[in-house]
Amino acid sequence: MWIYILKRILLFIPSLFIITLFAFIISIKAPGDPVQRILNSAENDGSQQSTKMDMNKAANELRIKMGLDLPAFYFSLETAADIDTIELINENSHHETLKRLVQESGDQSLVLAWYNEVISTNKILKNQLASPYIKNTPQFEETLNNAIILTGELLQTVSKKQRAAKCDSITSLISLNAGLYEARNSWKKASLILKEIEKQPKWYLKWLPHIHINGLKNQYHKWLFGNGVDTKGILRGDFGLSYRDGQPIMDRMIPKIKWSLALAVLSVFLSFLISVPVGIYAAYRNNGWFDMISKNITFVLYAIPSFFGGILLLVLFANPDMIDWFPASGVKDAGNFDPNWSLGKRILHYLPYLVLPIITYTYGSVAFITAQLKSSLIEQLSNDYIRTARAKGLTEWKVVMKHALRNSLLPMITILGNMLPLAFGGSVIIETIFSIPGMGLEIYESIQNLDYPMIIAVFTLFGVFTMTGYLFADIGYALVDPRIKFNRNNKK
Amino acid sequence: MIKRSIQHIKSIWKNVKRKPSGRFAGYFILFLVFVGLFADLIATDQPLFVKYKDSYWFPAFTSLWNEERTEIVEDPATKAKETIQFDIAEWKKMDLELVIWAPIPWAVEGPDIFNRDYTSPFDKQYSGKDGKVVEAPFIFRHHFGTNQRGNDVLAGIIHGTAISLKIGLLSAFIAGLIGILLGLVSGYYGDSQLYSSNASVILAIMGLILGFFWAFITRYYVLFDAMEIGFWFTTLQISWSVIVCLGTSFIFAWCGRFFRNVKWLKNKNPFPLDMFIQRGSEVFEALPKLLIIITLAAIFKEKSVGLVIAIIGLSNWTVVSRFARAEMLRTRELSYLDAAKTMGFSDLRILYNHALPAVFTPVLIELTFLIAGSIIIESSLSFLGIGVPDEVVTWGSILSSGRQQFDAWWMVVFPGLAIFFTVISFYILGERLREVLNKKE
Numbered sequence: 001m002w003i004y005i006l007k008r009i010l011l012f013i014p015s016l017f018i019i020t021l022f023a024f025i026i027s028i029k030a031p032g033d034p035v036q037r038i039l040n041s042a043e044n045d046g047s048q049q050s051t052k053m054d055m056n057k058a059a060n061e062l063r064i065k066m067g068l069d070l071p072a073f074y075f076s077l078e079t080a081a082d083i084d085t086i087e088l089i090n091e092n093s094h095h096e097t098l099k100r101l102v103q104e105s106g107d108q109s110l111v112l113a114w115y116n117e118v119i120s121t122n123k124i125l126k127n128q129l130a131s132p133y134i135k136n137t138p139q140f141e142e143t144l145n146n147a148i149i150l151t152g153e154l155l156q157t158v159s160k161k162q163r164a165a166k167c168d169s170i171t172s173l174i175s176l177n178a179g180l181y182e183a184r185n186s187w188k189k190a191s192l193i194l195k196e197i198e199k200q201p202k203w204y205l206k207w208l209p210h211i212h213i214n215g216l217k218n219q220y221h222k223w224l225f226g227n228g229v230d231t232k233g234i235l236r237g238d239f240g241l242s243y244r245d246g247q248p249i250m251d252r253m254i255p256k257i258k259w260s261l262a263l264a265v266l267s268v269f270l271s272f273l274i275s276v277p278v279g280i281y282a283a284y285r286n287n288g289w290f291d292m293i294s295k296n297i298t299f300v301l302y303a304i305p306s307f308f309g310g311i312l313l314l315v316l317f318a319n320p321d322m323i324d325w326f327p328a329s330g331v332k333d334a335g336n337f338d339p340n341w342s343l344g345k346r347i348l349h350y351l352p353y354l355v356l357p358i359i360t361y362t363y364g365s366v367a368f369i370t371a372q373l374k375s376s377l378i379e380q381l382s383n384d385y386i387r388t389a390r391a392k393g394l395t396e397w398k399v400v401m402k403h404a405l406r407n408s409l410l411p412m413i414t415i416l417g418n419m420l421p422l423a424f425g426g427s428v429i430i431e432t433i434f435s436i437p438g439m440g441l442e443i444y445e446s447i448q449n450l451d452y453p454m455i456i457a458v459f460t461l462f463g464v465f466t467m468t469g470y471l472f473a474d475i476g477y478a479l480v481d482p483r484i485k486f487n488r489n490n491k492k
Numbered sequence: 493m494i495k496r497s498i499q500h501i502k503s504i505w506k507n508v509k510r511k512p513s514g515r516f517a518g519y520f521i522l523f524l525v526f527v528g529l530f531a532d533l534i535a536t537d538q539p540l541f542v543k544y545k546d547s548y549w550f551p552a553f554t555s556l557w558n559e560e561r562t563e564i565v566e567d568p569a570t571k572a573k574e575t576i577q578f579d580i581a582e583w584k585k586m587d588l589e590l591v592i593w594a595p596i597p598w599a600v601e602g603p604d605i606f607n608r609d610y611t612s613p614f615d616k617q618y619s620g621k622d623g624k625v626v627e628a629p630f631i632f633r634h635h636f637g638t639n640q641r642g643n644d645v646l647a648g649i650i651h652g653t654a655i656s657l658k659i660g661l662l663s664a665f666i667a668g669l670i671g672i673l674l675g676l677v678s679g680y681y682g683d684s685q686l687y688s689s690n691a692s693v694i695l696a697i698m699g700l701i702l703g704f705f706w707a708f709i710t711r712y713y714v715l716f717d718a719m720e721i722g723f724w725f726t727t728l729q730i731s732w733s734v735i736v737c738l739g740t741s742f743i744f745a746w747c748g749r750f751f752r753n754v755k756w757l758k759n760k761n762p763f764p765l766d767m768f769i770q771r772g773s774e775v776f777e778a779l780p781k782l783l784i785i786i787t788l789a790a791i792f793k794e795k796s797v798g799l800v801i802a803i804i805g806l807s808n809w810t811v812v813s814r815f816a817r818a819e820m821l822r823t824r825e826l827s828y829l830d831a832a833k834t835m836g837f838s839d840l841r842i843l844y845n846h847a848l849p850a851v852f853t854p855v856l857i858e859l860t861f862l863i864a865g866s867i868i869i870e871s872s873l874s875f876l877g878i879g880v881p882d883e884v885v886t887w888g889s890i891l892s893s894g895r896q897q898f899d900a901w902w903m904v905v906f907p908g909l910a911i912f913f914t915v916i917s918f919y920i921l922g923e924r925l926r927e928v929l930n931k932k933e
Binding site: 011014015018019022077078079100103159206207209299300302303304305306307308311312314315319321421425428429432433443444447455458459462463464466467470 | 701702704705706709710712713717767771774775777778779780782783864868871872875876878888891894895898899901904905908911912915916919920923
């Protein structure tokens with residue numbers, strides 16, 4: 001059996017690894033540039049008033065500080081048409097166009113040559129505009145400006161059609177205006193090279209793979225283990241800073257988890273308290289009147305989605321027009337509440353706020369657990385050992401409660417295991433309806449604000465808790481039920 | 493084949509409807525499907541049939557394929573010409589000679605200016621006639637009330653039926669397809685039945701890497717551009733990429749048979765397929781679906797019904813595959829499969845012809861429950877305002893707007909009851925199917 005448990009734990013590790021990998025992929029593919037996001041929020045504080053040059057410099061520094069200039073993973077799989085050199089070009093907005101061109105044509109040197117020619121055309125035009133010796137008529141100045149803007153935009157144009165259109169308009173501008181003769185030469189070169197590029201001289205390179213080993217200096221490694229300076233990595237619980245207020249994610253999470261945990265524990269306890277006796281009696285008197293009633297009630301409860309049930313409760317019991325027994329939202333009365341109260345007093349204060357959420361939490365799981373327990377108990381009661389127990393004269397109470405119930409509680413282990421992530425993540429819907437400041441509401445709000453560090457932290461932790469729940473359920477099952485065949489698939 | 497399965501379904505239905513609960517559930521689902529299919533004709537502000545200035549039209553019907561149909565009519569008395577564009581014409585204000593209204597003469601997005609600001613179904617409701625405000629005749633009443641802007645709640649619920657059923661059925665179909673395939677294979681081969689030579693395994697891994705490269709890295713910008721175009725085009729491109737990736741791996745694995753000369757490469761070992769699929773589905777279940785949906789919705793930039801279907805379907809396959817696998821493990825022990833194996837049938841033939849029919853029926857029961865589950869997930873998502881586009885009215889979105897206004901109980905109760913009755917009739921149907929099909933064995 002220990003071998004089984006060991007095996008199970010060993011299988012747990014690669015699964016965990018895959019989950020962190022998923023979270024990491026989301027974190028680097030998430031829309032929006034994290035650097036810009038952080039800089040923008042800094043700017044909103046009013047602490048920095050900076051020019052565009054300063055912004056670019058700050059962005060680059062931050063990028064290096066955050067390790068975003070590093071390769072993403074331990075190894076990278078790329079096309080043989082090497083696009084790494086393009087990463088070295090300073091202007092980030094030009095990267096995509098150039099990368100696409102290299103990917104299509106396969107010839108990096110041609111693309112770089114084209115890039116240099118376009119840049120030099122742009123520079124010549126700019127010099128001309130800045131030069132004090134040439135008398136510029138306003139009309140001419142406009143054409144010049146136009147040409148400068150077009151050449152600049154050309155390097156950010158991704159689609160082939162738009163690129164061709166832009167090239168055509170630049171060509172016509174430059175060839176029609178005699179004043180632009182200085183740029184003519186380099187633009188001509190550029191268009192010739194572009195034609196060459198569009199013939200795709202080394203098209204085969206994009207079909208050839210190229211594996212590059214990056215070693216430990218990569219983003220994923222740093223994300224897991226930290227960079228040794230200011231971040232500690234997610235394995236040590238450092239998920240970075242929230243985009244919303246710059247606080248560490250963990251500091252934000254812990255007070256919220258308390259609420260979700262409290263709600264989940266209370267509701268699981270309550271639902272077992274209700275459903276175990278109901279399930280036992282319904283199974284014992286199968287098809288009796290009690291069974292019929294409880295079956296229909298649980299069936300109906302199970303079909304009410306929690307958001308409908310929650311709102312119905314609110315409309316009925318927290319509505320001044322109907323019955324105003326419970327407060328409608330939140331967990332405390334801000335005017336009355338004193339954080340220095342003793343624990344007992346605080347709990348008494350919280351209690352009316354928690355009644356409706358707990359009912360909403362509980363009713364669905366009551367229905368589910370009752371049905372599960374009933375069906376497994378019925379199965380147990382039809383077994384031979386129950387007949388033996390009855391035959392040797394045991395009381396019915398002992399037969400059901402001691403012999404049958406013990407075995408039918410086994411599926412409950414799985415149910416408990418599956419509830420573990422709930423204790424961490426809470427229920428988004430219930431916490432949103434009742435405005436409980438738990439993890440569920442936090443998740444909902446971080447989604448609304450696109451707070452990616454928080455989303456990724458939740459993603460990872462939710463996955464880890466779910467997997468741990470499965471692990472505990474499997475191990476618990478194996479420990480309790482010695483009949484489990486460990487290599488059940490290997491029977492021949 | 494089709495005839496046989498129709499007969500099969502007919503005989504199942506005959507047994508299901510023996511109990512009134514099964515009969516009601518079945519008919520109610522049929523009714524929902526009917527409402528969903530013809531939602532555009534049941535609740536629309538365009539008349540079904542109209543006679544106006546000597547012209548006869550069927551606006552609701554013609555709008556199905558030509559939304560912006562425009563007609564020009566001439567007044568016989570004054571000879572004044574009038575242009576009528578069907579979808580924006582205010583039919584209720586026009587002086588129609590003959591008209592047949594739809595059962596619910598309101599569109600989803602057709603604010604009724606006389607009954608704005610949450611009109612209760614039992615309140616006095618008004619309508620305009622000849623420039624005067626009078627009490628609304630029965631046909632123009634809002635039987636389920638209106639919302640703040642004056643949109644009819646019943647019309648919203650009727651159009652929501654179509655969305656809910658579409659999402660429920662299609663996502664269950666996707667989940668069923670993937671789940672049955674993987675469950676069948678993992679149950680049939682287990683950890684010890686699929687033998688492959690070392691050469692094949694090595695080549696398959698190499699092929700997988702190469703296929704991944706061709707499918708997702710060479711085609712990176714193709715996929716990237718597809719996301720800008722739309723959801724279905726992206727799906728097409730991604731499926732093509734997946735085919736390329738897996739296909740390369742298969743071709744490479746097949747090539748393993750050419751390495752016969754080296755002994756170690758030729759050795760055959762059992763491939764733990766079941767273990768891989770089991771662990772894979774475990775990881776899949778551990779991913780928080782809600783966050784994936786949101787992230788994907790953010791990546792795709794715009795919300796779409798297709799995305800919700802795909803994600804709910806993809807996240808539910810593990811449930812189906814667990815059932816299919818358990819059923820397959822049971823079926824594998826039966827002697828007729830051994831007989832088929834002894835006769836030398838290929839694995840593919842055994843799986844398709846012999847195992848699939850045995851596994852399919854129990855999975856069908858599970859799919860019924862899955863449809864109900866998907867409908868709940870969809871309405872929860874639209875309740876939170878995630879997933880389905882904002883302009884699409886669903887049960888969940890009506891409920892969530894009712895949440896802001898407690899006095900408007902009709903915006904909570906009616907869509908909630910619609911969800912409840914739909915879900916419970918799928919549950920009852922599933923429960924009945926379970927009784928009927930298990931009794932047969």
